[in-house]
Amino acid sequence: MKKLVCDIASVEQLSHEVFRVRLHLPVTASMAVEFHAGQYLELILPDGRRAPFSIGSAPDHGSDLELHIRRMPEGELSIAMIEHLQNNPSIEIELPKGDCYLEATSLKPQTRIVLVAASTGFSQIKSITEHLLANQVSNPIHIYWGVRVAEDLYLEKLPQQWAAEHANVSYDLVVSEPENGQPWEGRTGLIPDAILADYDDFSDMVIYTSGSPGMVYALLDACEAQGFDGDCMHADVFAYAPRK
Known part of the structure; x- marks a missing residue:
């Protein structure tokens, strides 16, 4: 340091x-x-x-x-x-x-990567994504970025660009309170609900998430209830706001 x-x-x-x-x-x-x-x-x-x-x-x-x-x-x-x-x-x-980081060389070929950001937590997810792409990782990468209102998506074209340029990248932008901001025609609701709607099989999956303790633990609980191994979720929240 x-x-x-x-x-x-x-x-x-x-x-x-x-x-x-x-x-x-x-x-x-x-x-x-x-x-x-x-x-x-x-x-x-x-x-x-x-x-x-x-x-x-x-x-x-x-x-x-x-x-x-x-x-x-x-x-x-x-x-x-x-x-x-x-x-x-x-x-x-x-x-x-911080201990919530990802090295491309540590990935197994079958590992599916889910990256989950809330608000400016997108910064951490951006670093991880660009590192994986720079190292030509071919694992599936699914990015979720959740915000309260549409205008909080301050770099919304960037995940679109990643997905357009890399066949293994997909993304979802999720707005939780569309009625309180600019018009939004995309996906709405909460991040945990979006992920559970998209996945019923959590095998060979790692999740890296950056957001508030409330969001991170809600996501952990929701995924564990569907069979996800909680040890495969990584977040700085676990270090600075551990649950008793």
Whole structure:
């Protein structure tokens, strides 16, 4: 684990709440810093406050790091982070962190991969997907991205592109409260319900999921009730919000 000061390469607003931040690792550190697809880092403000963010870029794609940061109207720390990133040339980071990651070389040929994101949890799923595709993994990859309203799908064309370019990739965008946002003609409901509707056989399946503890545990319970082996589900939630 290393602490580094990174240049802030860009801050781009992707939606009404979400910003894509690109950080550039210092040249002297770019070869020494290694992370796995699915890990996260911490941003450290000058006053010492920290916040974790999934690394949205794959380790196979050079020295720039991508983050997806949601600015919460009531979230003092998220507002402070965005303000610092928009108004300063650099920021301190600490990485790599997290045990929820996937290495392409560890996969068995018969393993089916289901990647499940809620809101900006898509950042972690993006890193894993791009890592798998960069390594030409041929395993089936099914991506679910669940949001509350349609306008929260801040990179909705990206999974469409993956599926168009790779025959083993499929995706579902799922909106839980379509009545509260922009018109939506796609899939609606909750992520666990969508997955149970699509699968009745969970053999040879691994699930990587990124979202709130409530979502992750609801998904785990729903899948286990249908015969899924809970040890094959991976999420950072299990480390920072374990159930008693």
